[in-house]
Amino acid sequence: MQFTLFFQQLVNGLAIGSVYAIFALGYTLIFSILGIINFAHGAVFTLGAYFTYTLIGAKFGFNGLLAQSQLPFGLPFPLAVLGGAALAGLVGVIIERLAFRPLRARGADPLLTLVSSLGVAVALVNFIQYLVGAEAYSYPSSAFGGLPPSVNFGTPESPLIVRTVQIIIFVVSMLILVVLTYLINSTRTGKALRAVAEDATTSSLLGINTDRLIWITFFLSGFVGGIAGTLVGLSVTITGPYFGIAFGLKGLAVIVLGGLGSIPGAVLGGLVIGVAESLVPASAIGYKEAVAFAILFVILLVRPQGLLGRTLIQKV
Amino acid sequence: MAEFITTYGFLIVSMVFAAMLALSLYLPLMTGQLSLASPGFYALGGYIAAVMSTKVFPPTPQGEIFPLVYLLIEMLVAAVASALLAVLIGIPALRLRGIYLALATIAFVEVVRVLSLNLEITGKAIGIFGIPQPFLNKFEYMWIAAPMLILSTWFVYRLERSRVGRAFAALREDELAATAMGVNPTYNKVLSFTMGAVLAGVVGAVSAHFLNTWNARQGTFDAAILYLAFVIIGGSRTYLGPVLGGLLLTALPEVLRALAGVEFLPAFVAQFLVDGRLIIYGLLIALATIFFPQGLITPTMLKRLARRGT
Numbered sequence: 001m002q003f004t005l006f007f008q009q010l011v012n013g014l015a016i017g018s019v020y021a022i023f024a025l026g027y028t029l030i031f032s033i034l035g036i037i038n039f040a041h042g043a044v045f046t047l048g049a050y051f052t053y054t055l056i057g058a059k060f061g062f063n064g065l066l067a068q069s070q071l072p073f074g075l076p077f078p079l080a081v082l083g084g085a086a087l088a089g090l091v092g093v094i095i096e097r098l099a100f101r102p103l104r105a106r107g108a109d110p111l112l113t114l115v116s117s118l119g120v121a122v123a124l125v126n127f128i129q130y131l132v133g134a135e136a137y138s139y140p141s142s143a144f145g146g147l148p149p150s151v152n153f154g155t156p157e158s159p160l161i162v163r164t165v166q167i168i169i170f171v172v173s174m175l176i177l178v179v180l181t182y183l184i185n186s187t188r189t190g191k192a193l194r195a196v197a198e199d200a201t202t203s204s205l206l207g208i209n210t211d212r213l214i215w216i217t218f219f220l221s222g223f224v225g226g227i228a229g230t231l232v233g234l235s236v237t238i239t240g241p242y243f244g245i246a247f248g249l250k251g252l253a254v255i256v257l258g259g260l261g262s263i264p265g266a267v268l269g270g271l272v273i274g275v276a277e278s279l280v281p282a283s284a285i286g287y288k289e290a291v292a293f294a295i296l297f298v299i300l301l302v303r304p305q306g307l308l309g310r311t312l313i314q315k316v
Numbered sequence: 317m318a319e320f321i322t323t324y325g326f327l328i329v330s331m332v333f334a335a336m337l338a339l340s341l342y343l344p345l346m347t348g349q350l351s352l353a354s355p356g357f358y359a360l361g362g363y364i365a366a367v368m369s370t371k372v373f374p375p376t377p378q379g380e381i382f383p384l385v386y387l388l389i390e391m392l393v394a395a396v397a398s399a400l401l402a403v404l405i406g407i408p409a410l411r412l413r414g415i416y417l418a419l420a421t422i423a424f425v426e427v428v429r430v431l432s433l434n435l436e437i438t439g440k441a442i443g444i445f446g447i448p449q450p451f452l453n454k455f456e457y458m459w460i461a462a463p464m465l466i467l468s469t470w471f472v473y474r475l476e477r478s479r480v481g482r483a484f485a486a487l488r489e490d491e492l493a494a495t496a497m498g499v500n501p502t503y504n505k506v507l508s509f510t511m512g513a514v515l516a517g518v519v520g521a522v523s524a525h526f527l528n529t530w531n532a533r534q535g536t537f538d539a540a541i542l543y544l545a546f547v548i549i550g551g552s553r554t555y556l557g558p559v560l561g562g563l564l565l566t567a568l569p570e571v572l573r574a575l576a577g578v579e580f581l582p583a584f585v586a587q588f589l590v591d592g593r594l595i596i597y598g599l600l601i602a603l604a605t606i607f608f609p610q611g612l613i614t615p616t617m618l619k620r621l622a623r624r625g626t
Contacts, residue, residue, distance in 0.1 A: 037415060039541070102606045109609070110415075111350065115548045116605040118541050123598030130592050249426060249537055256419055290430035293423040300420040301408045 004160050009278045015166035016235070017274020018173030023228035023247065024254035024266040025180060026221035032197040032261035033217050036110045039117040040095050041225055042248025043124040044088050046241060048226020049233035050128060052084030053137055063133025077139075085226035092222025093215050095120050100218075101211075128241040138237035169231045176224055177267060184263065189216065197261070246289070253296035259309020268307055325455030327570050329526060332461040335562030336468055336519045337539075338546035342558040343472070343512035345547065346481070347505050348488035350414060352540035353405070353421035354516040356428040359535030360401065361394035361520025366444040366530040367437060368393065375448075382448035382525070387460070391521045398517030402510040410505040425540055433532045443531025447524050457526050464522070465559070468515055472555040484508055549604045551611025560613055568600070569593045 023045060030038045057074020060066050075083060099116040141149075151167065153160040184190040195203040196213050204210045229244065254273055258265025273292045280288045299306065337354055344351040368390050369382065376382050409420045432438040439445075451457055475481040483504050486494035495501055524530045542565075550561020575581075576589035589596070604612075 099602050099606075103609070106609065108605075111552075112548065112605045112609055114415075115541075115545055116602040118545065119598045119601030119603075119605065121598070122601065123595045126592070126594035126598060130595060245538070249422065252419055252422065256416070260415075286434040287430060289433075290427050293426040293430070297420055297423040297427065300412055300416055300423070304412055304416055 007160060008162065010275060011162050011166060011170075013275035013278030014271060015170045015173075015274070016278065017271040018170050018177075019228050019231050019235075019270070020250060020254050020274050021267040021270025022173050022176050022180075022224045024251045024258070024270050025177075025263065026225040026228075027251055027255050028258075028261060028263055028266040029217050029221045031255065032263075033193065033200075033214060034100070034104070034113075035261075036100075036113045036117075037252070038095070038100075038218075038221070039114060039248070040099070040121040040124065041221065041251065042244035043121040044092055044095070044222045044225040044244075045229040045232075045247055046128060046238075046244035047091055047124065048084050048088035048222075048229035049238045049243065050084075050132065050137075050229075051087040051226065052080045052230040052233070053139065053238065055080035055083045056139070058137070058140060060132045061135045061137070063135060064129065064131050066131050067133065081227060081230050084230055085223045088226025088229070089219040089221075089223035091124075092218040092225070095222075096215055096218040100214075125241045125245075134240045136237045136239045137233075139234055165235050169235055172227070172231060176227060180220070180224065181263070183220075189213070193217065250292045253292040256296055256306055257299050259306030262306065262308045265306055265308035272307075321455045322453075324570075325453065327567065329454060329457045329461050331563045331566040332458070332465045333519055333523055333526070334543075334546060334566040335559040336465055336515060337543050338550065338558035338562035339468055339472055339555070340512040340516040340519070341540075341543045342547050342552065342555065343515065344505070344509045345552055346476075346484040346488060347508045348491070349410060349505055349509060350418045350544075351421045351509055351512065352418050352537075352544065353402075353424050353509070354512060354543055355535035355537075355539040356421070356425040357398045357402065357513040357516040358520035358523070358539070359425075359428055359432060359532075360398060361391075361517030362524035362530045362534055363432060363438050363444070363520075364394045364397055364517075365390040365521035365524040366447050369448050369525070370444060370446065381452065382450040384450050387450045387522070387525065391518045394517040394521035395514045398513040399510050402513030403506060406506040406509040406513075407502070410502065410509060422537055422540065425535065425537060429532050429536055439531065441532065443529055443533075444524075445529050447528055447530065449528070450525055454526065457522070460522055464518070469555060469559055476555060480504070480507070545601050547611075549601065549608070549611060551613035553610065554613055554615050554618055556618070557611045557613045561611070564612075565597075565601075569597055572596055 023041075026041050026044070027037060030036065030041075054071060055075045056077060057071045059070040060068060062068065074080075095117070099120045100113060103113050103116060147164050149165075150161050150163045153162060182190075184193060192203070192208045193213055193216070195206070195208055196210055200210055228247075229238075232247065233243070250273065254269040255266055256269075257272060258267070258269030273295060276295065277288050277291045280291060337358065340354045340357070341351065344353075365387075369386065373386050405424060409417060409424075412420055433441055451459065476485070483494070483499045486497065486499050487501055487504055491501055520535070523534070527534075543562075546561035546565055547558045548561070549565060550559065551557025572589050572593040576586040578586075581589075
């Protein structure tokens, strides 16, 4: 493989990998607090992309209840992204209220929570379809203002072209990672969050309001999931209500690879899978989708605690 | 009656298949293993039947139906292939527990899906078309579906009362204690996993004929989740739970559609029952887990019924 081609693929891989990372963080945050996987996270990801699309004032297609409607105003793109993410975060909180809290209050089997979050995911995905139809939507190309569609990092003779979208995705994802790490490591709430993750019962005895932290976690999870949705929608298109399903599955591969519940693990896992996928040669491009799952399967057999996870101790 | 069968024949057979697929997920669950691998074996069985009936067996002459013997051979091959693959995957994978095993089996299902999207023999993205029909209409598939369901249900019912079944239950309740009592965990887990795989593979083989085409959309992650919902909502502690869950939940979207035809309903409600039936379906799954955490059928309930009967 030529060096420039290799480099371009690597950049692509890092860009998509960084989105995997922030998306997977949404799973990780909830897993580390509650010890369960929120299967509705993929649906929240999808919703984030649609919310952003709505907030920039773009028009919907011909199908669904909201056919041909649009907001009377349009927000500038960066604001729309934040707004969309905040709305996705709110949906996360609502999901927690409806599907997680009633079961938690009863001390139910984690399996049940899994199924109820899936039920919510099915309802959400079909609700999107009910409202705006199943067609693909793409953000207008004017979304980044006056930026050129791609940047050449090489010389005119040996071009090294990187799409602007990829750069934006990478920068935004890294920014989110930094902010989240700061929130978790250096703020009072973050400290409380880590305490609850360590031991929910003890930390509530020590005066930490567990319920409040849980909804904060769901908000954060939905927020980063929503941003990831918009970023992927920006890079490709919003391919319809089922947009988030495949992504949701890959997110699972990412968190297992990194180690369930480990935040640096989710980041590492995302980057590794993103780069591994981008290095699949063009002749075997059809198998690209299987890379994440092949890695997942192997890592589970060889090192089930993941790259950066703690060793599992079986308690008697 | 004839009209009912032409309208709902397809649905009724689908319900029976769903009940068996739910059982195929229930079998590993009997040892406490949450495996979502069923759709992978279902897809495998379907591809085996599709390839054999379109490429291996001599083409059925015009106007004749596909010989039932061939279908039975396909089912047998699907069963053997599923069993071999299940043992191969099961031995390393079943060291994992809980959510880890679930994720590993999801990975298996996805790898099967991507392989079938790319291999020449599985027809790539298009899949395999024109799988010959062993029956004259869809409802006649009951000739094979109904005995299969009865047999598999009876098998699981007997299994729960056998030595092996009690070993399964012991592993599910407390693996460490069961091992200390001399139950071999690996052997029993792989056994239950393989039984589930064989059932899913055989159902896949018949489904390929039933659906006429087979492609990578059969046997996806969504399907795995659906089967899990059948088991959890029907009841994951007794063999009747998954059967009932499979039958009911498969019928539910169509029931909602039929409800829309009821008179006196405001037009917008009727419209929502049709267009939004999958929204209602999802919400019902979420609500059922909250209000029936044990599932619709519980062992205690069965015991109480049995006592009243005698």
